[in-house]
Amino acid sequence: MTAEDVRLTPTSYIVLGFVDLADNATPYDLKAMVAASIGNFWSVPHAQLYTETARLAAAGLLDEEREEAGRRRKLYSLTPAGRRALAAWRAEPTGELMELRDLGLLKLFFGADPKAIATAQLEAHRAKLAEYEALRAGAGEPMPSGPSLALDAGLEHERVYVEFWARLAKRDS
Amino acid sequence: MTAEDVRLTPTSYIVLGFVDLADNATPYDLKAMVAASIGNFWSVPHAQLYTETARLAAAGLLDEEREEAGRRRKLYSLTPAGRRALAAWRAEPTGELMELRDLGLLKLFFGADPKAIATAQLEAHRAKLAEYEALRAGAGEPMPSGPSLALDAGLEHERVYVEFWARLAKRDS
DNA sequence: GAGCATACCATCTGTATTGGACTATTGCGT
DNA sequence: ACGCAATAGTCCAATACAGATGGTATGCTC
Numbered sequence: 001m002t003a004e005d006v007r008l009t010p011t012s013y014i015v016l017g018f019v020d021l022a023d024n025a026t027p028y029d030l031k032a033m034v035a036a037s038i039g040n041f042w043s044v045p046h047a048q049l050y051t052e053t054a055r056l057a058a059a060g061l062l063d064e065e066r067e068e069a070g071r072r073r074k075l076y077s078l079t080p081a082g083r084r085a086l087a088a089w090r091a092e093p094t095g096e097l098m099e100l101r102d103l104g105l106l107k108l109f110f111g112a113d114p115k116a117i118a119t120a121q122l123e124a125h126r127a128k129l130a131e132y133e134a135l136r137a138g139a140g141e142p143m144p145s146g147p148s149l150a151l152d153a154g155l156e157h158e159r160v161y162v163e164f165w166a167r168l169a170k171r172d173s
Numbered sequence: 174m175t176a177e178d179v180r181l182t183p184t185s186y187i188v189l190g191f192v193d194l195a196d197n198a199t200p201y202d203l204k205a206m207v208a209a210s211i212g213n214f215w216s217v218p219h220a221q222l223y224t225e226t227a228r229l230a231a232a233g234l235l236d237e238e239r240e241e242a243g244r245r246r247k248l249y250s251l252t253p254a255g256r257r258a259l260a261a262w263r264a265e266p267t268g269e270l271m272e273l274r275d276l277g278l279l280k281l282f283f284g285a286d287p288k289a290i291a292t293a294q295l296e297a298h299r300a301k302l303a304e305y306e307a308l309r310a311g312a313g314e315p316m317p318s319g320p321s322l323a324l325d326a327g328l329e330h331e332r333v334y335v336e337f338w339a340r341l342a343k344r345d346s
Numbered sequence: 347g348a349g350c351a352t353a354c355c356a357t358c359t360g361t362a363t364t365g366g367a368c369t370a371t372t373g374c375g376t
Numbered sequence: 377a378c379g380c381a382a383t384a385g386t387c388c389a390a391t392a393c394a395g396a397t398g399g400t401a402t403g404c405t406c
Contacts, residue, residue: 009362010279017283028384038282041273045364050385071371071384090285093293094276097301100214100330102271106183109211109323110190112263120266128270150282153337157273160333164326182391201355218393223356245400246355 006059008085011044015052016078016086019062021144024077027053037147040128040154061085104165118168125165129158179232181258184217188225189251189259192235194317197250200226210320213301213327234258277338291341298338302331 006012018033019025025033027049034044053076057064061082065075078086104121108114132155143151179185191206192198198206200222207217226249230237234255238248251259277294281287305328316324 010274010276011363013283014279020283026384031384038279041271041275042279043272045366047365047386048363051362073384086283090280090283091289093285093290094280095293095297096276097297098214098273098275098278098334099216100271100273101183102214103183103267103269105271105323105326106186106190106211106215107263107267108326109319110186110193110259110263111317111319112266114322116264117266120268124268124270144284146282146284149287149341150278153278153281153334156333156337157330160329161271161326164329168322180390184392199355204355218395220357220394221392224392 006055006061008089010042011048011052012056012061013086013089014038014042014044015049015056016061016082016089019076019078020083020086024075026073026075028073038150056082114168114171118165122162122165122169125158125161129155129162132158179228179234181262183215184221184225185229185234186259186262187211187215187217188222188229189234189255189262192249192251193256193259197248199246199248201246211323229255287341287344291338295335295338295342298331298334302328302335305331 014034015030018030022029022033027046030049030053031046034049038044053062053064053074056062057076060079062076063079063082065077067073067075104117107117132151135151136155187207188203191203195202195206200219203222203226204219207222211217226235226237226247229235230249233252235249236252236255238250240246240248277290280290305324308324309328
């Protein structure tokens with residue numbers, strides 16, 4: 001399989017993107033990186049990271065080096081083609097909108113008691129907001145600008161939802 | 174199959190919820206209802222609506238009545254068990270957080286040029302915001318309170334993102 | 347009232363995604 | 377040396393999914 005005939009999904013670019021950030025990585029490393037960052041707004045099941053890396057390697061976008069001994073870890077790095085694919089994706093703006101997938105909102109839509117959900121959601125969003133704020137105040141090492149901007153978005157996002165659910169929580173329903 | 178051993182996913186509740194709202198509905202009706210409402214933040218591929226209704230009927234949560242002639246439409250309505258399942262789900266608050274799945278944010282995270290994405294995203298979010306505002310000012314017929322609250326969330330959500338991307342769009346990058 | 351465009355409605359195919367269980371390796375404490 | 381926790385990878389059956397396809401009804405045109 002060559003680079004031309006793979007379908008590249010968002011997951012593909014997540015993999016390429018993180019391999020790029022890290023220079024090289026095993027699927028397990030990727031799992032950790034995902035969990036620590038975009039896992040906050042975009043879930044990637046771990047099994048995918050194994051199949052997707054393999055797929056991208058087969059397509060010539062990743063270089064695969066396998067330990068012969070013990071764990072037989074596979075270490076991936078970008079090939080020039082992979083680097084090109086990532087750059088092209090990055091450069092292409094998208095007008096596509098987000099999907100939200102918010103269970104709380106769904107229940108609200110279908111007539112659940114606003115107050116009850118609001119209480120639970122409020123707590124969760126407050127916790128997430130605190131987490132983001134801690135990240136921002138953060139460990140000192142300066143964050144690359146992409147992740148930092150994404151964090152900004154996360155902060156504002158959480159602030160709105162804290163406000164939204166707080167309003168519902170104290171409304172007399 | 175009985176009610177005990179089906180796994181009910183969010184899609185299941187979406188189906189149950191809309192069948193409840195409409196009293197009874199064909200999968201095709203559901204498709205239209207989804208598109209007009211939660212489709213804005215939660216996509217459900219139409220084929221799912223056919224398989225999911227069938228699955229729920231098999232599980233005894235929906236009642237299925239099939240036209241014998243012509244189109245052989247299937248008309249679904251809630252069984253008591255279905256009603257109970259929906260009510261239980263609605264009553265159970267969730268602390269689970271949303272997933273975002275925003276391509277724009279993803280590209281931003283991975284180092285795309287903020288300005289370029291911001292421009293495209295800004296336009297899209299502004300359009301969506303306008304759509305929601307029109308809905309709110311809306312057709313006159315008052316909206317049920319669940320959907321109305323969800324719309325509130327959507328409005329605020331879009332407003333933040335319009336602001337967020339607008340800021341990036343005019344920043345000197 | 348025959349022909350045809352258009353909307354309406356349903357299903358099927360093949361593939362991809364998923365969560366979760368399962369297995370194996372390694373490092374650490376005692 | 378042993379057991380335990382953390383690390384790392386694989387597998388599988390159930391779903392989800394996109395998109396093509398194939399029918400049926402309606403109504404319009406001539």
